[in-house]
Amino acid sequence: MKLALFDAPEGTARLGVVTTSAQGATVTDVTAALPWPHDPDPVTAGWWRALCRDFPGVRSALEDAAAAGPARPVEEVALRAPVLGPSKIVATASNYGEHVAEMHGVQQRTLGRVESWMMEFDVFLKAPSSIVGPGADVVLPPDVVAAGHEVHHESELVVVIGAGGRDIPEERAMDHVLGFTAGLDITVRSAADRSRRKSYDSFSPLGPWIATTDEIGDGADLDIRLTCGGDVRQSVNTADMLTPVPRIVAYASSVMTLLPGDVLFTGAPPGVGAIRAGEKLEMSISRIGSMTVGVV
Known part of the structure; x- marks a missing residue:
């Protein structure tokens, strides 16, 4: 199943089931099928975290609502980031061998040394405040631009946590995952703390929707592609991950409790590079979908 969040006319987030075909994608509003009150406040968003936690129990009701309700072309709705109010974004470092190799040159150029x-x-x-949705703009911070620091794109497979938990065994990790979406981990290349360099507002575009694990499995064979102006900047298969998704989830949960709705970036593939105002970044992941974000 593919789950989307989109804006109703009054600006509140609605839950939709997305159907894709050769003719395009449609979305059906299934919010009324949820067994909890629909809290429109994205700060509290209790219904969303309950959905992440209890998805197996409500899935059939959502399927029935999607089959019965009117479908609209996705182009007619305003898609939001497919998460609401996560307690945290957990990001993975150094998870593709070719990216690790390229970072030696990137750090030598931008820092004058290799960390x-x-x-x-x-x-x-x-x-979490760095999250924006598909179609949004990445805003280059004026102080970063003035200092002459490079700002890079990192296109990544992103995990959305379902049931969550602490000390999750690797062999059961996928039981704790709702699904996957596409994400850009926008990064300032400087000597500042890693979390700071990646946490500016708009530095975590997510979208276009979540593909649940029944469609994607453990995310081990997906093609990630990033283009800009027709030029391919990143192209990789997730089979090249050094640490696969179940092991990432297990490791992260050994450090911190993963809560329903948390977001987990799985690491940058090779091909990272600078972004500049006026560019459009087009990112896609096979069997999930694609999104376009601007740079301003």
Whole structure:
């Protein structure tokens, strides 16, 4: 199943089921099928976290509502980021071998040295306030631009946590995942703290929707592609991950409790590079979908 969040006329987030075909994508509003009150406030968003936690129990009701309700072309709705109020964004570092190799040159150019500790697999945090939806703009911070720092794109497979938990065994990790979406981990290349460099507002575009694990499995064979102006900047298959999704989830949960609705970036593939005002970034992940964001 593909789950989208989109704006109703009054600006509140609605839940939709997306159907894709050769003719395009449609979305059906299934909000009324939820067994909880629909809290329109994205700050509280209790209904969304309940959906992430209890999706297996409400899935059939959503399927029935999607089959019965009117479908609209996706182009007619304003898609939001397909998450609401996550307690945290957990991001994965150094998870593709070719990216680790390229970062030696990137760091030598931007820092004048190589930080060897950054070449090791680990997790860190980004601010949830950095999340924006498909079609939004990435805003280059004026102070960063004035200082002459490069700002880079990193296109990544993103996990949305379902049931969550602490010390989740790797063999059961996917039981704790709702699904996957596409994400851009926008990054300032400077000597500042990693979390700070990646947490500016608009630095975590997500979209266009979530493909649940029944469609995607454990995310181990998906094509990620990023283009700009027709030029391919990143192209990789998630099979090249050094640490697969179940192991990432298990490791992250050994450090911190993963809560329903939390977001987990799985690491940047090779091909990272600078973005500039006026560009359009087109990102796609096979079996999930695509999104376009501007740079201003």
